[in-house]
Amino acid sequence: MAAIIQLCVMYLTAGLYKLTGSMWLDGTALYYATRTQDYFTPGLSEWLWKNETLLKGMTYATVVYQVLFPILLLYRYTKYLALLAAFAFHAGIAVFMGLIDFSWIMISCELLLLSDREFQMIFKKYKRFVAWLRMKLLQSAG
Numbered sequence: 694m695a696a697i698i699q700l701c702v703m704y705l706t707a708g709l710y711k712l713t714g715s716m717w718l719d720g721t722a723l724y725y726a727t728r729t730q731d732y733f734t735p736g737l738s739e740w741l742w743k744n745e746t747l748l749k750g751m752t753y754a755t756v757v758y759q760v761l762f763p764i765l766l767l768y769r770y771t772k773y774l775a776l777l778a779a780f781a782f783h784a785g786i787a788v789f790m791g792l793i794d795f796s797w798i799m800i801s802c803e804l805l806l807l808s809d810r811e812f813q814m815i816f817k818k819y820k821r822f823v824a825w826l827r828m829k830l831l832q833s834a835g
Contacts, residue, residue, distance in 0.1 A: 696805055701763035708759030717756055720749035732790040741789060751785070758782060772806065779803045 716722040727738045741748055758778050765775035780800055787796035807815075 696802065697766075700802055700805070701766065704759045704762035708756055708762070711756045711759065717752060720752045723752045723755070724748050727789060732792070734789055734791050737789055755782065766806065776803060776806060 711717040711722070714722065716725060724742060726732050727734075727741055732738075758775075762775055762779070765771040765778075780803070783796040783799045783803075787793045
């Protein structure tokens with residue numbers, strides 16, 4: 694429980710801090726972050742810089758997601774939405790900023806939010822999906 698509370702505090706304070714920054718409010722923070730040598734991913738960063746609408750949307754979505762994260766955990770279905778957003782958020786950080794280790798650590802921390810029953814449900818759905826995919830591949834090959 695302490696780790697989950699810490700995760701919530703971390704996201705909330707990061708989001709609230711971003712609300713005080715002018716680059717986060719005008720939607721340019723991710724542009725400038727990906728322009729630095731440390732967070733540059735060849736090919737992807739240039740593509741991102743050319744998509745101003747996407748870049749601004751990702752910047753605003755980051756702030757909204759971080760501020761709302763603790764609130765989204767209060768309800769079952771919004772918890773799943775928060776987890777999907779967290780996985781997408783950290784996958785984006787890994788891909789666009791090259792912070793792969795950080796992203797894996799954060800995703801593993803967010804998995805604390807799932808119960809054993811939820812893990813079992815996900816595993817059952819995964820097994821069904823793999824069986825369905827095998828069947829479709831066999832049908833298309835035969």
